[in-house]
Amino acid sequence: MPIRHTLASFSNCLTLNVHSKEKILISISGGQDSTCLALFVLLYKELFLLNKVSTIGFLHCQHHWSPLSLRMANHLDLWVSQLGKLGLKLNFYSSIPVYPISSEASGRRWRLKLLKCLSNKYDYHLNLTGHTVNDELETFLMEILVRGFLNPIRTNYINNIKINKPFYCMSRYEIAKICINWQIPVFSDSSNMDLLFTRARFRNELFNILKCLYNPQIENTLIQIIQTKTREKVDYFFTYKNSYTFIYLSNNKIILNRSQINQLPKITRYRLWRNCFQILGAFDIGFYWIEKCRLYSQLKTTFSFCLINNIELKGIQNQLILSKVKN
Numbered sequence: 569m570p571i572r573h574t575l576a577s578f579s580n581c582l583t584l585n586v587h588s589k590e591k592i593l594i595s596i597s598g599g600q601d602s603t604c605l606a607l608f609v610l611l612y613k614e615l616f617l618l619n620k621v622s623t624i625g626f627l628h629c630q631h632h633w634s635p636l637s638l639r640m641a642n643h644l645d646l647w648v649s650q651l652g653k654l655g656l657k658l659n660f661y662s663s664i665p666v667y668p669i670s671s672e673a674s675g676r677r678w679r680l681k682l683l684k685c686l687s688n689k690y691d692y693h694l695n696l697t698g699h700t701v702n703d704e705l706e707t708f709l710m711e712i713l714v715r716g717f718l719n720p721i722r723t724n725y726i727n728n729i730k731i732n733k734p735f736y737c738m739s740r741y742e743i744a745k746i747c748i749n750w751q752i753p754v755f756s757d758s759s760n761m762d763l764l765f766t767r768a769r770f771r772n773e774l775f776n777i778l779k780c781l782y783n784p785q786i787e788n789t790l791i792q793i794i795q796t797k798t799r800e801k802v803d804y805f806f807t808y809k810n811s812y813t814f815i816y817l818s819n820n821k822i823i824l825n826r827s828q829i830n831q832l833p834k835i836t837r838y839r840l841w842r843n844c845f846q847i848l849g850a851f852d853i854g855f856y857w858i859e860k861c862r863l864y865s866q867l868k869t870t871f872s873f874c875l876i877n878n879i880e881l882k883g884i885q886n887q888l889i890l891s892k893v894k895n
Contacts, residue, residue, distance in 0.1 A: 589622035593692035595679065596626045598640045598755035600747045602696035605735060607752055609696065610656055613774055625659035627686060629679050631669045634758045661686060683731070699733045702740045705790045706770050711851075714766060739787075742850045799842055821845060824888040830866055844890055850877040861888075 594609060596602040606626060613621045628644050629639045631729040641662050648660045663682055669675045685693055735743065747754055763769050778786045822844050828836060841861050857875050864871050864883060871883045874893065882889040 570807060575716045579742070580771050589618075590620055591623040591625070591690070592694045592696060593625045593627055593683070593686060593691045594620060595683065595697045596628055596644065597698075597757055598628070598644050599698075599757050600743050600752070600754045601700055601735060601740065601761070603697040603698075603754050604743050604747055604752055605696060607750075608734075610651070618623040621784055623659060623690075623692075624657075625661060625686070625690070625692060627664045627682060628660070629675075629682060629825045630662065630664045632664065633669070633761070633762070640755050640757070643753075649752055659690075672767060694730045697731060697733050698736055699736055700740050700743060701791065702771075702787070703738065704794065705775075705787055706767055708775065708790060708794055709770055710766060722861060726842050749771075820848070822888070824882070825889050826865055828884050829888065834862075845875075845879065848879055850875075850878075850879055 591610060592613075594602070594606050596606050609624060610767070613624065626644070628641055628646060632643050645660065648658055648678055651658060665678055669678060686692060687695060719721070746752070759765060760768055761772065763772065775786065783789055829840065829891070832840065838858055841858045844851060845851075845857075860873075861875075861881055864873075864881070865888055868883060869885075872880065874880050878893045880889075880893045882891075
């Protein structure tokens with residue numbers, strides 16, 4: 569049952585501080601996923617969190633990728649005003665870019681920057697997005713086939729912003745059923761069908777080909793692969809984090825025991841270096857940098873050099889220090 573499934577997702581996600589009033593900021597595009605999420609947050613607040621949530625805000629980002637972008641913003645503004653007439657108090661933020669958004673990646677960075685600015689300025693404690701399990705599968709395939717690297721563990725913190733995704737265990741089909749049955753006013757985003765975007769090609773072409781010609785249950789297969797990779801990654805980190813390999817471990821700095829690392833098998837050292845880079849937020853480190861780190865740790869006593877993504881490696885005595893360099 570989609571409704572019961574949704575309420576279970578919210579009960580796991582919205583773990584709020586009972587001692588203070590919380591503020592929730594929802595990223596909304598006007599499509600079925602984010603609009604359904606926004607409506608459920610409002611209902612959930614009125615039913616269960618009336619005394620725990622003080623403010624709910626909607627953030628809409630106009631990318632201007634199509635002529636319909638302004639119409640989408642007007643549609644959301646009208647919907648919010650209608651909700652206000654029902655006694656639901658909301659803060660609606662709509663933003664346009666100063667410079668043209670040239671790619672999906674730059675659009676994502678712009679949205680995250682807006683989230684961070686609004687969260688800091690207006691003290692929003694919880695940021696919600698309407699990503700579903702289909703978005704997770706698309707990202708997984710894009711990492712494997714396009715970007716050439718894999719990030720099996722996804723954190724709720726992006727650029728020091730806590731982001732929760734209550735619909736991550738639900739599919740778009742379930743969300744669509746809820747929208748149809750509840751007659752939720754959604755506005756279709758034309759960019760989702762524009763094959764100029766990589767994600768749209770994966771969504772509308774690649775998945776259909778894989779389903780029709782190779783595996784009708786491709787979604788379930790990919791979900792199992794993602795869960796297996798995540799479990800392997802967690803076990804790997806648990807093993808080495810609790811050994812003498814790591815002296816200090818955080819999101820900004822890692823101190824490694826050089827003698828312990830150099831005693832590991834070569835393939836294990838490669839994996840360890842790559843995983844250390846991923847902890848610091850660099851998921852596209854190539855073979856050259858990993859091999860350079862491995863050789864320097866073996867052959868040079870003291871050294872220091874900068875890698876990509878503002879990451880610095882220092883070697884002193886029996887320690888190797890990986891850290892993020894502040895701009």
